[in-house]
Amino acid sequence: MSVKLISTIAELREHLKREKATGAIVGLVPTMGALHAGHTRLIGQAVQECGHVVVTLFVNPIQFNQQGDYQRYPRTVDDDLEVCERHGAHVLFAPSLEEMYPHEQRAFVEVTHLGDHLCGEHRPGHFRGVTTVVMKLFNIARPDRAYFGEKDAQQLALISRMAGDLNLPVTIVAVPTVREHDGLALSSRNKHLDPEQRRVAVALYEALRAGEAAIARGTRNSGEVIKEARRAIDQYPEVRLEYFEVVDPEQLQPVSEITGPVRLAGAIWVGSTRLIDNLLCAPSKLENEPVPKLAESTLN
Secondary structure, eight states: OOOEEEOOHHHHHHHHHHHHHTTOOEEEEEEOSOOOHHHHHHHHHHHHHOSEEEEEEOOOGGGOSOHHHHHHSOOOHHHHHHHHHHTTOSEEEOOOHHHHOSSOOOOOOOOOSTTSSTHHHHSTTHHHHHHHHHHHHHHHHOOSEEEEEGGGHHHHHHHHHHHHHTTOSEEEEEEOOOBOTTSOBOOGGGGGOOHHHHHHTTHHHHHHHHHHHHHHTTOOBHHHHHHHHHHHHHTOTTEEEEEEEEEOTTTOOBOSBOOSOEEEEEEEEETTEEEEEEEEEOOGGGTTSOOOOSOOEEEO
C-alpha cells in the first residue's frame, strides 16, 4: 500500500467521500509532524480499529504563544510520509497555512474551566488554538474515530469535552504515553535537546515518580507531594520548573487533600525547550475503586 499525500481540503473531502461510500470506518490522527514512536502508536491503534486512516500534519500557528517556538518547530514532511507508509496509514493530509487559514481567523472554539490551570495558565490562548484547529480538522475529515496521546492529558481532556458538549459524531480515543528507556516521554520537541540536555530532561519524569511514590507511602497532602517532586527536580540545576500540580483527573482543578485518584502534571524548561508530562495516581487505600481514565469515549 502506498500512502496518499493530500494537501487541499477539497481533495481530502472527495477522497474520504469515496471511502465512506464503501462503508469504511475513518480514523483521524491529528499531528504537527516530526513523527516519533508516540505518533506511531496512535497510527498503529487507528490502523487496527479503522478501515481508513488519515494522519494530519499541520503546524498550527494559533496555538503558539511565541513566534520563535512556531518557527523552530521541527518540520520533516518527507520523513513523516515514510513513517506513515511504514505503519499503514492511508493518507497524510499536509495542508499549507493558506489552505487552513485563507484569511484572518475570527471564529474560535473555547472550552472553559478545564484550561484554567496547568499549561492553560502558563500559555494563554494555547488551548483555544488547539480546540479550534481540531474542530476544523473534524469538520474537514468527518472521522468516526480520532486518536490522541495521554502525554498531552489536558489537551485530550479539552478535546473530549469539546466533542461531547458540541455533540460531535466522533469517538475520542486516548492512547497511553510512549516513553524512552529512562522514562522521558516522547515529544517532537525532544529533537531540540543536545546530549547534555537530553540527559537532564528526565528530571520531570523523576519528579512525577517521586510524587507517585509519596502518594503510595500514604501522603495525602498535595503540598507535601509537590515538595517531594520539587526535590527530585532540584537534583538538576540545569532544569527550570514551570509548574508541578496535583489535580482532579476529570476537571483538572488543583486539590489540596488527596482523597481519590489524582493526576500529577508538570512542565519544565531545558534550555529553550519546554517539556510536559503527567501520571495518573490513586492512593493505595482506594486501589479497589475505579480510577477515572482519559480513556475511549463515544461522544455524539
